[in-house]
Amino acid sequence: MSGRATILHADLDAFYASVEQRDDPRLRERAVIVGEGVVLACSYEAKRCGVRSGMGGVLARSLCPQAITVPPRMEAYAEASTQVFEQFADFTPFVEPLSVDEAFLDVAGAEHLFGPAAQIAQKLRTRVRENVGLALSVGVAQTKFLAKVASGQAKPDGTIVVEPGNELAFLHPLPIEVLWGVGRVTAAKLHDHGIDTVGDLASCERDGLKSYLGDHASAHLLALAHNHDPRAIDTNRRDRSMGAQRALGQKVRRREELRLEMLALAEKVAARLRKAERVARTVTVRYRTSEMRHETRSRTLPEATQQTDILVAVADELLLDLIDGPHGPGSRLGRVGCTLIGVTYSALGSPDAIQLALPFGDGGKPTDALDTMIDSIRSRWGDKAVARASLLDHKGEVAALTRPTALDSEAAEQSSASEPPDARQ
């Protein structure tokens, strides 16, 4: 493979904690922990004591007694994030956000304006430092995956450029934990088989890995170990699900308390759904038992909606199924307890899919109207959508031609394909 390294992965260092240190001079160069019950983020000074995000607060403070703990200020982080993404947009329109504090940038088309990708990376870091007051690390490579690994190695406050040709020499000595998709469980399995570095993994046979990692994971990880990652920057990704959850602690809750909590969560997410102008077809309710076991119940509706009353009613039914189990009201709750509940709306679509509802008048001929609708679907989503669209009965009066939700991603691909996804050449 030849070509230039033009994909950047930009990642803010210890984001929440850095914002706190920026805004309060007393916190600078000190160990800072954001979050009380659980560590949401911590400064590099705290990391040196062994504090990690996701760790319990009690343990974190015992590892690092001198640390200052501050409550999170989500608005401040959101504002900082917006400012940083404005800096990104000044260099290239091809930005794919991964979270509040990181993004991929394709700068192939920006090099004639700002110089080679390595220079753009430096300029970006300087701009973010000067205009937002935060440290940014940047990895530059020919693939997304490698750019992300590089930014991780560049931390804190650095740049690493992996030139084409040097990729495997860079990648293979690194521990398998740097690979995307290797977490606690997978890492343990790999170590059990004597695989400790990316190079070890790259020399494995597919069939051997498959026997304990499964089909997909083995192919995926082997591809990454050989630096195969053909994914392009995707600038118009949309959320595929939306949810909210709440931890409840160990205290035993009554059935009606849980239903009220769920009502509040389901309403909150429904409001977000409408604000984002999306509709959802699947409702999933999550429940964590006092033994930390997760259980879920989900239901897919015949038609996507953003209506609070429908979503809330489904969430309530699913929650009752979890609380009561097969043996009647409250029979499970007393035994297992509940330490967390949550609700997620998924199979998201856009509302225009349900605005295509077609009224069938008395003795009317639906055929002409149906043809019109099919034409409209074809122009919106292409031939493939027409072939797979389904006709739904709605209260016996209205037929709605609804695009199957599985086509959501295909339609997104089609619409993005009409824009220049790749400014190379």
Next chain:
DNA sequence: TCTGGGGTCCTAGGACCC
């Protein structure tokens, strides 16, 4: 390590259709 809140993606089995 005794656990927050927001997500993504994959798997496996069953139902259903052709």
Next chain:
DNA sequence: TCTGGGGTCCTAGGACCC
């Protein structure tokens, strides 16, 4: 009447990421 294979959708659970 019995039977097969392929495809899609739905559900529950799990791993992983920031």
